[in-house]
Amino acid sequence: VLKKKIAVLAGDGIGPEVCREAIKVLEAVAERFGHQFTFDQQLMGACAIDATGDPLPAQTLDACFAADAVLLGAIGDPKYDNNPAAKVRPEQGLLRLRKSLGLYANIRPVTAYDALLAHSPLKPERISGTDMLIFRELTGGIYFGDKGRTADGQGAYDHCTYSREEVARIAHRAFQAAETRRGKLTLVDKANVLETSRLWREVVQQIASQYPEVRVDYLFVDNAAMQVILNPKQFDVILTENMFGDIISDEASVIAGSLGLLPSASVGDQVALFEPIHGSFPQAKGRGIANPIATILSGAMMLEHFGLQEEADAVKAAVQAALDTNILTPELNALTPCSTEQVGNFIAYQV
Amino acid sequence: VLKKKIAVLAGDGIGPEVCREAIKVLEAVAERFGHQFTFDQQLMGACAIDATGDPLPAQTLDACFAADAVLLGAIGDPKYDNNPAAKVRPEQGLLRLRKSLGLYANIRPVTAYDALLAHSPLKPERISGTDMLIFRELTGGIYFGDKGRTADGQGAYDHCTYSREEVARIAHRAFQAAETRRGKLTLVDKANVLETSRLWREVVQQIASQYPEVRVDYLFVDNAAMQVILNPKQFDVILTENMFGDIISDEASVIAGSLGLLPSASVGDQVALFEPIHGSFPQAKGRGIANPIATILSGAMMLEHFGLQEEADAVKAAVQAALDTNILTPELNALTPCSTEQVGNFIAYQV
Ligand SMILES: CC(C)[C@H](C(=O)O)[C@@H](O)C(=O)O
Ligand SMILES: CC(C)[C@H](C(=O)O)[C@@H](O)C(=O)O
Numbered sequence: 097v098l099k100k101k102i103a104v105l106a107g108d109g110i111g112p113e114v115c116r117e118a119i120k121v122l123e124a125v126a127e128r129f130g131h132q133f134t135f136d137q138q139l140m141g142a143c144a145i146d147a148t149g150d151p152l153p154a155q156t157l158d159a160c161f162a163a164d165a166v167l168l169g170a171i172g173d174p175k176y177d178n179n180p181a182a183k184v185r186p187e188q189g190l191l192r193l194r195k196s197l198g199l200y201a202n203i204r205p206v207t208a209y210d211a212l213l214a215h216s217p218l219k220p221e222r223i224s225g226t227d228m229l230i231f232r233e234l235t236g237g238i239y240f241g242d243k244g245r246t247a248d249g250q251g252a253y254d255h256c257t258y259s260r261e262e263v264a265r266i267a268h269r270a271f272q273a274a275e276t277r278r279g280k281l282t283l284v285d286k287a288n289v290l291e292t293s294r295l296w297r298e299v300v301q302q303i304a305s306q307y308p309e310v311r312v313d314y315l316f317v318d319n320a321a322m323q324v325i326l327n328p329k330q331f332d333v334i335l336t337e338n339m340f341g342d343i344i345s346d347e348a349s350v351i352a353g354s355l356g357l358l359p360s361a362s363v364g365d366q367v368a369l370f371e372p373i374h375g376s377f378p379q380a381k382g383r384g385i386a387n388p389i390a391t392i393l394s395g396a397m398m399l400e401h402f403g404l405q406e407e408a409d410a411v412k413a414a415v416q417a418a419l420d421t422n423i424l425t426p427e428l429n430a431l432t433p434c435s436t437e438q439v440g441n442f443i444a445y446q447v
Numbered sequence: 448v449l450k451k452k453i454a455v456l457a458g459d460g461i462g463p464e465v466c467r468e469a470i471k472v473l474e475a476v477a478e479r480f481g482h483q484f485t486f487d488q489q490l491m492g493a494c495a496i497d498a499t500g501d502p503l504p505a506q507t508l509d510a511c512f513a514a515d516a517v518l519l520g521a522i523g524d525p526k527y528d529n530n531p532a533a534k535v536r537p538e539q540g541l542l543r544l545r546k547s548l549g550l551y552a553n554i555r556p557v558t559a560y561d562a563l564l565a566h567s568p569l570k571p572e573r574i575s576g577t578d579m580l581i582f583r584e585l586t587g588g589i590y591f592g593d594k595g596r597t598a599d600g601q602g603a604y605d606h607c608t609y610s611r612e613e614v615a616r617i618a619h620r621a622f623q624a625a626e627t628r629r630g631k632l633t634l635v636d637k638a639n640v641l642e643t644s645r646l647w648r649e650v651v652q653q654i655a656s657q658y659p660e661v662r663v664d665y666l667f668v669d670n671a672a673m674q675v676i677l678n679p680k681q682f683d684v685i686l687t688e689n690m691f692g693d694i695i696s697d698e699a700s701v702i703a704g705s706l707g708l709l710p711s712a713s714v715g716d717q718v719a720l721f722e723p724i725h726g727s728f729p730q731a732k733g734r735g736i737a738n739p740i741a742t743i744l745s746g747a748m749m750l751e752h753f754g755l756q757e758e759a760d761a762v763k764a765a766v767q768a769a770l771d772t773n774i775l776t777p778e779l780n781a782l783t784p785c786s787t788e789q790v791g792n793f794i795a796y797q798v
Binding site: 172176177185187191217218219222238239241243244245246250251252253254255256257258259260261286287288289290291292294295314316317318319321322325326327339340342343344345346347349350355375 | 604607697
């Protein structure tokens with residue numbers, strides 16, 4: 097019997113309802129394979145601000161450190177977004193959590209599901225067969241540099257910094273992933289303008305010699321923003337810094353035909369975190385229309401992280417069954433839509 | 448007789464060949480409408496480094512100041528891109544030119560041509576009717592902030608700064624454009640993370656009250672990167688800062704089905720500059736396969752800037768005729784391709 101303790105930060109908007117289905121699926125896995133998973137629900141995001149004034153209360157962070165992994169739903173609320181003067185924001189909790197847990201590598205697989213090609217805005221022949229893995233640096237860069245207003249109140253600044261070590265540790269992970277895949281790594285940067293990008297190129301060029309099986313390519317981020325749409329099949333592993341990764345990975349997500357399908361893992365040297373890439377989608381909250389698959393697949397990535405490959409494969413096969421049988425939420429099945437709960441039930445039952 | 452002096456910075460790669468065709472078209476316009484345009488060719492970019500050691504020689508800058516407008520081809524060469532240690536780079540010339548001429552607003556129209564829907568990676572029903580105008584701030588932000596290596600050589604930094612004034616001047620231009628179009632302005636930023644983005648939101652919110660006819664929308668850049676592909680028709684005017692504009696405008700360019708179609712204008716308080724959005728495409732240099740239309744349409748934007756609307760419309764109609772009759776370079780007409788020169792000849796003849 098494998099015992100694992102999972103901290104659950106369901107968060108805001110549709111976070112709680114998609115987490116509920118992912119937990120259901122993980123419980124089904126535990127039952128079928130004879131493991132024991134316990135779930136420790138904690139507050140983070142706007143709900144945590146409302147309850148405690150702090151988007152990441154100390155109790156939540158303690159629970160994460162005490163857990164074997166963290167499952168996150170989504171955070172964010174329009175009442176904070178549209179108020180540039182708000183001093184406390186849900187996102188601060190997420191950023192502080194990433195930094196505290198040392199989650200320096202955010203890993204996002206992007207796959208085009210054949211069953212869903214009709215839902216993609218892209219022509220099927222362009223995307224069928226797409227299979228890329230994006231490594232986004234998650235605890236450095238402009239997200240975490242000094243920021244503020246100038247003394248006269250007339251200006252603002254955000255500082256972007258990177259150290260060789262910050263680049264090297266995620267680069268090694270990306271090269272290792274490329275070795276087990278199709279052997280191609282593309283560094284996305286803006287080395288023709290940014291000094292930090294030139295540092296990224298230097299470090300990646302140096303590290304490349306340790307991975308002779310991996311071909312390395314360099315793309316400027318503006319060009320990458322085109323190539324991801326024009327010819328997504330050219331990519332295997334993409335490696336990039338925090339801000340570019342935020343943009344390029346969300347952009348790449350449109351290939352799949354729904355944001356509601358894409359999971360992510362954020363890893364570092366301690367406890368890892370798993371979350372869907374979509375946001376809190378407040379308009380959908382409580383309506384049973386949120387797609388739980390991205391969160392369920394984030395659970396599958398967690399199982400892989402635990403070394404439970406067979407279990408992870410069972411979840412992925414169950415998701416594939418939902419896609420094949422059209423047991424899907426309205427954005428993917430407008431005519432005979434299933435609810436969030438029905439999709440979760442089906443996948444849990446199939447596991 | 449209208450007399451205008453145009454500085455031509457043909458640049459690197461395919462720059463000279465596409466400029467040649469744009470000049471041909473502008474000369475045809477001058478002849479048909481009885482104007483007098485003179486062209487002053489100057490070096491910039493890698494060719495200027497090779498000839499003088501400086502990507503923007505003083506003589507080139509002087510010629511730009513002395514001109515009524517600047518026509519730019521493209522700059523950049525792989526021998527500099529792949530060398531992170533290169534001290535002098537072609538791009539420095541372009542950035543210095545933008546700063547020296549005070550070209551703070553880069554304006555890029557993105558249109559889906561019905562004749563080319565088959566060439567877009569996106570499904571036709573998603574993009575037919577797309578008509579957006581992107582305002583990218585061009586002389587501020589992380590492009591122009593302090594940058595360098597840390598004292599210990601282990602790190603690098605790039606500073607992003609914006610002042611209220613820098614935001615306000617381009618925001619006014621974008622609002623004015625929205626007033627004459629469909630009355631919608633979308634600010635793209637990352638106000639949930641960046642202080643500079645929060646400054647952008649504040650300034651835009653303040654200015655909005657002066658343009659009661661314009662509806663203002665706010666989108667985080669990661670979401671914008673999805674929306675541009677998922678539903679490009681929702682956009683009228685997009686306003687954004689320098690780095691985000693670089694990425695989002697190149698991304699949006701895929702809608703048109705070819706980079707080779709999209710022009711841009713860069714304006715400030717002095718002389719304006721017009722250039723295709725594509726790069727120097729060194730692999731295509733001298734092969735007669737480069738599409739000159741983006742540069743020719745940049746010439747049309749120059750004519751509009753001179754107040755010559757009828758002349759600009761004549762160029763656009765001639766381009767439309769080339770699209771309708773399939774007088775197009777190989778990326779758009781693989782079976783019976785025309786050369787760069789043939790496309791230019793046809794359009795000049797039609798004007
Ligand atoms: C909510 C926001 C701070 C966050 C980010 O930009 O990292 C989100 O967009 C993400 O990608 O996880
Ligand atoms: C060449 C490069 C410096 C430039 C930029 O990033 O501004 C280019 O990509 C552009 O968009 O004009």
